Every structure is written in structure tokens, then in C-alpha cells.
Amino acid sequence: MTTTSPAEPSVLAADAPREDRVHELFRDWALRTPDAPAVIDGEHCSTYAELDLLADETARVLADRVRPGDLVGVCLDRSVELVAVALAVARLGAVYLPFGPDAGEQRIRTAARSLRLRCIVAAPEHLPVEHRSAQRLRLPLPGTSVVASVHAPAADAFATPVGTYYAVLTSGSTGEPKAVAVGKASLGSLVHWYRELTDLGPDDRHSFLMNVAFDAHLMEMWATLTAGAALSVSPREVRWDTGTLTDWWRDAGVTVGFLPTPLAEPVLDRPWPAGLVLRHLGIGGDRLRRRPGPDVTARVYNAYGPAEATVVTTAYPLAPAEADSGGDPAIGLPLPGATVLVTDGTGRPVPRGLPGELRIGGHCLALGYFDPELTGRRFVTAPDTGRVYRTGDQVVMRPDGVLDFLGRLDGQVKVGGVRTELAEVERVLERRPGVRRAVVAVHRDADDAVLVAFLETTAGAEPPTPSELRGHVRAWLPEQSCPVAFHPVDRFPLNPNGKIDRDALLARYGARSAQRPAEVSEDRTPIEGDVLRLCRDILGDSGVGLHDNFVESGGNSLGGARLIAALEQRYEVRLRAHELLRQPDLRGIATLVASRSATR
DSSP, rough: OOOOOTSSSEEEEEOOOOOOHHHHHHHHHHOOOOOSEEETTTEEEEEEHHHHHHHHHHHHHHHHTOOTHHHHHOOOOOOHHHHHHHHHHTTOOOOEEOOOOOOOHHHHHHHHHBEEEEEOOOOOOSSSSGTTHHHEEEOOOTOOEEEEEEEOTTTTBBOTTTTTEEEEEEEEEEEOOOOEEEHHHHHHHHHHHHHHHTOTTTTOOEOOOSOSSSSSHHHHHHHHHTTTTTEEEHHHHHHHHTHHHHHHHHTOOEEEEEEEEEHHHHHHHHHOTTTTOEEEEEEESOOOOOOOOOOOOOOOEEEEOOOGGGGGGGEEEEOOOGGOOSSSOOOBBOOOTTEEEOTTTTBBBOBBTSEEEEEEEEETTTTEEESSSHHHHHEETTTEEEEEEEEEEEEEEOOOOEEEEEGGGEEEEEEEEEEEEEEHHHHHTSTTTEEEEEEEEEEEOOOEEEEEEEEEOOOTSSSOOOHHHHHHHHHHHHGGGGGSSSEOOSSOOBBSSSOOHHHHHHHHHTTOSSOOOOOOOOOHHHHHHHHHHHHHHTOOTTTTTTSSSTTTOOOOOOHHHHHHHHHHHHOOOOOOHHHHHHHHHHHHHHHHHHHHHHTT
């Protein structure tokens, strides 16, 4: 490989023609291979011809109320119904806005208030209250009660940018989501790259697993359906148990898959299962800290990209031989058609090897936000490059052009008068033996700002004490940069875009002391004590008791997966997700573990 001078600027472009066909390619496959499987959901399989007809019938019902350019919110989970609606919206020239099935009324209400939302597609019980009295169109989706609730958009809402093919909501600094508008050619270029990268074709089965509110599901869906391959809908329980996930990969014959980073890391931590036909695995959504072991038979790559640059902007293949390499995996090189620049505060490219802000250009760029003022602030003009998006991410470009992710620029805060980079504190904590992953957040009150650390500890290792952690941090950083509290967690909550949700961590933990309060004495067996301790760590609530239900106390799929894995490691018993969910309380989980242990 040819290296470059350290003085060479941190600019790299990968030229490629635009691809402006998306749903049209699905129709080509429907005509070419009408009997091929298109969507497989458990025992049910829809062929390309059946899906094509379902999409046409859905579009026919919507056509009287939905016009080209209209915004259609979709509150459905991964399913043949979701795919049919997405195809129908595209054929009408309307704009697909995925909320997912669990968006919550407030998120939908906020979007409806600020965007010109023409209709919402959902089961009636999932419609916001104010939309339940609107005109409803019953959609021809067999076995469902899905309707389209049609209403007049808010007159003062942001207009949908001309040329928008789909929209997606991302987190906003104001607490309200930002709507990103993406054009057809940007999506078409992405799925063209992905088909070539994975060699996706008619004999393949691609997992359909990503959260529908996360734009990566669009890459799964459209790349598969424009390649003549089959989408295999993941069962909900695969998110609760990595063993169930890999078993499903095997049973469903999944050949190509994509995972959110927090779910991928425990998969890479386990021995690679035998009998998989999975040959390609993509990972994305957050900072990756794992590498595939030498037993992994699939090609694995780390993907990076903001919604403002159409799902994936850079990618980096992870070779098993690199398993013992130091540092986090790189985020890689730009996709065809993308340009990446690493710049200083004035927007000028810095020399390679120096950190700076990542800016992205090329035809991967979104059209912008629905809010024109916000678009003007984040999408700017760069000399010799043209229009670029300011990511707010700090990266460094190696001499060969490969990018390493360092952290968020807006993670820099002042604590006690000292400017502190949150990512730097996280990296210092992760140097401490026993700490696998650290997330640091800022807790603010009327008088001050303090740092709070949330730690995932190494399996089987004795967790370091708060005193040990403070001594470690103070050896590296100023006193003011040392967190005031250290909270062990067994999972990190995610926002709808697959990022770690620091606000949710702070809402649950606050800045209270990491020391447990004095516990009310209660009779418990050793196993009950272990289950209680694990669940308190996972849920982040020292007040949880044996009589509490895991899910009702805040447990989710990733937390459940970690609880199952921890119990298996400690007691060598294998629980399934449905068994865990069936227990009325934590004492029931402990009883199940005890019974399994007694029969081993």
C-alpha cells in the first residue's frame, strides 16, 4: 500500500455514478422471478408476485388521499405489511416516514405538529388520540386491522423538501426530533454499493432485524428487494438472547445480516456457532469496541454514517487476524460517491494524522432537514468540495485514508472551569482492568455540572470499586474531570437511532452515589440474592425487589439478553427469552434457575 506524506490534507473522495432506481428494481424482479420468496416471516412466505400485488392494492386505496410529495407516517413493525406499505408509498411518489410500532404518542404528535404529515398508517390502537377520529382507510393487508388515518397537515408546519424519497427522525438538541429528508438517488447509490459489497443475489436470505425507527432498516429492505433476494423477518425474542439470535440465523438460513452495535458486541464475545451459512455481517449504529475472533466464518465490517449522509458513509472490514489489535476498530474508507474531510474549526482540512471534525460531501448527502434554518447551519459549503455536512464527530485520518473515530465534538464540556472531553474520560476508564465499556454523561443542576460514569465490567472479573476508579482517573486527568459517581450497568439504553441514550441513563441514575442504600432485610436464597443483584445492575435501580417484574421494572431486550448470559455463565443453565418473560417476578426467575441447576 502506498503511504502519503503526513502533510497531505485529510480529504478523500470515492467517485461513482448515481443510481436513481430503487422500487423500480423490485418490479423488475417481480416480473423476472414472480415465484421467488420476497419476505419470509416464520412459517409465512410472500413471493415477489404476491408482494407486488399487495403493494399495488395498497397504493390503489391510498391514491385518492395521498399525492406525490405527501408525507406518510408508518407505525408498523418489520413485516410483509411494512414492506407493502413502503412500496405503495414509493409508487405514489409520496414520502415514507418510519415511526416503528413503539414510537409513542408524543413523538408522533410532535412530528405531526411540525411536519406536513398527510396520513398515519398504523393499527387503530396505535394511533394518537387526536387521530382516532380522523378519516380512516382500511388497507388491504390480510390478517391485520391496519388503517391509514388521513388528516389535513398543520398549516404552519415545515414543507417537505422537493425530491424527498424518504424521511427519518433523529435526535435534536432541543429534545424534539429533527426530520431528515433523503433523495432517491442517495438511497439508490447506497443500496447499489451494499449489493455489490455483499454479493447479494436471488439465492440469499437477508435478516430483517433493525429497528424500523432506525434508517438502517431501509438498507436491509431495499438492498434485498432490489437484488431478488428474500427478507427474513427476525422474531422479537432474538434481541433478548444472543443464543436465540444465532440459532435463528441457522434455522432461517440467513446468509447476510446487519446488527446494531450493542447487539453485535455480545455476539462477537461468544464462540462462533457451528453450522451457520451467514457469510456477511455488517455492524453499525455506535462506537464498536469488539473484533471478530479467529473462529468467525463470516466477513464482518464496521459501518459508520449519520442519517444526514444516508445510513452508511464509511466502512471498514474486520479481519479475524486483527482480534488482538489494540484500539477500537476503524470506521474505514468512504463509500463510492462519498467525500470525507477532516477539518479544523474554520473548515480547512487538517494534515493526515491530526484530529478534526468530520465533514461529508458527495451524492450520499441528504437533501437537508425539513427546517431550512437548521439545514443552513449544518450543511455548508467547503472550498474545492462543495456542499458538505458537519457531523460534529471528531476523527483522525490515517496516511492511507482510513478514518478512526475519536468521539463527539459536542461531548466537550466545562467542569469546574476545566474543558473536558467526555470521550477522553471514557477512554481513560476503559484502560482500567475490569472495565469493558464506559459511557460518561454530564449531570447539571442550578449551580454546577458534574460527570457521571456508567460502566460495563469484564465478565468474570471483580468490578473495580469507586475508590479504585477515582484513583485511576486522577492519575490521567485533572481532578475536575473525575466523575463524581460510577454506576455499574449491564446494558446501555438506546435511542430510536441505535445510539446510547445518555439522557435515559441520567434520568434513571441521576448523580446519586454508586453505593447501594441500606437494604431492608428479607429472607432470600443465594440464587435469589444473585438474581436480585444482577437485575438491579441491569435495571439501574437499587430499589427493585424480588417481588418486582423484570419488564415492568424497565427491563428490555438487551437487558434480558445480558441477564440470560450472566446466569448461564454463573450457573451453567440455559434460559430462553420466553421463559424469562413468563416469570411474574424476580423470585420466579431465581426459582427457575434453581430448578434447572438441581437437574443438571
